[in-house]
Amino acid sequence: MCPECASPEIKSCIADLVLQRELEFIDPDAGTLDELLITLPNCKHVFTVETLDGHCDMSEYYERDGVDGEWLGLKAPPIGFRKPPTCPTCRSAITSPRYGRVFKRADLDILENNVAFHMSQALQEVIRRVSSVPLKEICTRLKNNASLPSLQPNRVKEKTINKRERQRKALLKETRLIPINSKTLDPSDKTLHGVVPIEVKVWRQAVQPLLNAYRGAENVTNIRSSHQHAWEASFSYLYRKEMEDITNDPxxxxxxxxxxxxxLARFRVGQPPPRADKRFYVEAFWATISIRLSLAEATTSWLAGLASRKGYPKISQYLWETYTVFLLKTCRQDAETALTIATESESHRQVLKTKLILLRIDLEQFRLNISKSRNSQSREILCERATEKLQEAHNSAAAALAQYFDMRDQDEEWVRQNFGDPVVNILQEFGKLERSIRMETFYEPLSLEEMSDIVKGLNFGHTGHFYKCPNGHTFVITECGGATQVSICPECGAQIGGTSHRLLDSNVRDTEFEALAATHGARRNPWAT
Known part of the structure; x- marks a missing residue:
């Protein structure tokens, strides 16, 4: 039978017989690849060159003239994980120089997997550390520790303030592929922030777990995969060569x-930049952004405690405010970078989750802006801004969902859990801010002295007169202090009070005011259970 006319199954059998020929039937003088021998360095097994060429998939790495013709030149390496080539007889590694591109490509894949595993483990550790941080306790601690033993008034020249503002703007304009450096998060940094060290020391003692976790996430983004190093080295070499040719031929x-x-260098590298590890870079960005949002929340509580102090320097308050604004702006900048990386990697789920993070950042920025401007702008202007932001959030969420389903129309349950439900919460928070502005429920926190003045002015004989509505607004029951009727909270419209000296289940005692009343001589609350 003619081998050329045989079926694929018979051809395979013929090939197997040829590959198992004994040495006495090999004719090296023929000069063809199926007659040339090669000995593997590790195991000393002998094969024909053509046998190993097929076994190592040489046609995927080099161009060839036809099926059995001459090798013409290099080809871009295949994409995807490749296992190291091994001896067909004993499975030991093939390291012959002829197959250098093949086993080096496989070695890179193994190193890539090791890097991916290391990055994954490091990120899991960061997430574990962040989840164990009691943020509410930190916020309460900072607010309570706002009464410092001494204050060093900040004497800052306007020229210095303007210079720092320019430095912050310049930093935010820089193009970075990694999150903002942890050193820029130090409020006492004289180049960017300039908060007095005595305040920063107390602040740092409370938020140190968050700062430590940030450095861990930052380290993940500094890890470079082997494929990335190889691609960058090839690109750099080809770029320099092209520039030299241009210089020599002006x-x-x-x-x-x-x-x-x-x-031209990108084209000659032969393949796009590797993107397998981009997933971990994006997740590391998410981790650093989450930590900075927590830092901003903690700093806002710290600032509220400082601002409630009588005679607290306005310049110090301004420095803390600009620091918080800086935190949120870096969050937005890095979220945009993460979105670009996810988009270029065609990771549609990461794109959607990054857009969710951008919505959350918008919420926190708007909340801070409202807090800063509620005394300087009319309620009508603030209401208008709140309505616009709520509509923008609705539109952004709808556009993100539409784009996702255009690219990947599947797994609606995942979308609901990872985007739909969180977006509803964010939109509800925007709605709460809008209603609060319309109902004028934004107010400055009372200082300890002001609260003491209220207790002294009312001069109740016993505790048990101060309560809080479901939304935390304080109200007073006079006379005996026992609830005898149901009313409406003037701040938010929630039900307050009760009947038959029994408080509504949704109301609670205001322990802070009660403690102050006790220090001023008020007797024990007779209605306490």
Missing amino acids: DNAPPNPHEYATQ
Whole structure:
């Protein structure tokens, strides 16, 4: 039978017989690849070159003239994980120089998997540390520790303030592929913030777990995979070579040498930049952003405690406010970078989750802006802004969902859990802010002295007169202090009070005011259970 006319199954059998030929039937003088022998360095097994070429998939790494023709040149390596080539007889590694591209490509994949595992473990540790941080306790601690033993008034020149503002703006304009450096998060940094060290020391003692977790997440983004190193080295070499050729032949130089050299170097590398580890970079960005949002929340509580102090320097308050604004702006900048990386990697789920993070950042920025401007702008203007932001959030969420389902129409349950439900919460928070502005329930926190003045002015004989509505607004029951009727909270419209000296289940005692009343001589609350 003619081998050329045989079926694929018979051809395979013929090939197997050929590959199992004994040495006495090999004719090296023929000069063809199926007659040339190669001995593997590790195990000393002998095969024909053509046998190992097929076994190592050489046609995926080099161009060839036809099926059995000459090798013509290099080909871009295959994409996807490749196992190291092994001896067909004993499975020991093939490291012959002829197959250098093959086993080096496989070695890179193994190193890539090791890097991915290391990055995954490091991120899990960061997430574990962040989840164990009691943020509410930190916020309460900072607010209570706002009464410092001594204050060093900040004497800052306007020139210095303007210079720091320019430095912060310049930093935010920089193009970065990693999150903002942890050193810039130090409020006492004289270049960017300049908060007095005595205040920063107390603040740092409370938020140190968050700062430590941030550095852990930051380290993950500094890990570079082997494929990334290899691609960058190849690109750098080809770019320099193109620039040298342009320099040596200025008469034929293109109009934009750098752009031309960059494009040609990318083309000659033969494949796009690796993106397998981009997933971990994006998740590391998410971790640093989450930590900074927690830092901003803690700093807002700290600032509220400081601002409630009588005679607290306005300049110090301003420095803390600008620091909080800086935190939120870096969050937005890094979220945009993470969105770009996820989009280029065609990771549609990461794109959707990053857009969710952007919505949350918008909420926190708007909350801070409202807090800063509620005394300087009319309620009508603030209401208008709140309505606009709520509508913008609705539109952004709808657009993100539409784009996701255009690209990936599946797994609606995942979308609901990871985007739909969180978005509803964010929109509800926007709605609460809007209603609070319309009902004028934004107010400055009372200082300890002001609260003491209220207790002294009412001069109740016993505790048990101060309560809180479901939304935390304080109200007073006079006379005996026992609830005898149901009313409406003037701040939020919730039900307050009770009947037959029994408080509504949704109301609670205001222990802070009661403690102050006790220190001023009020007797024990007779209605306490």
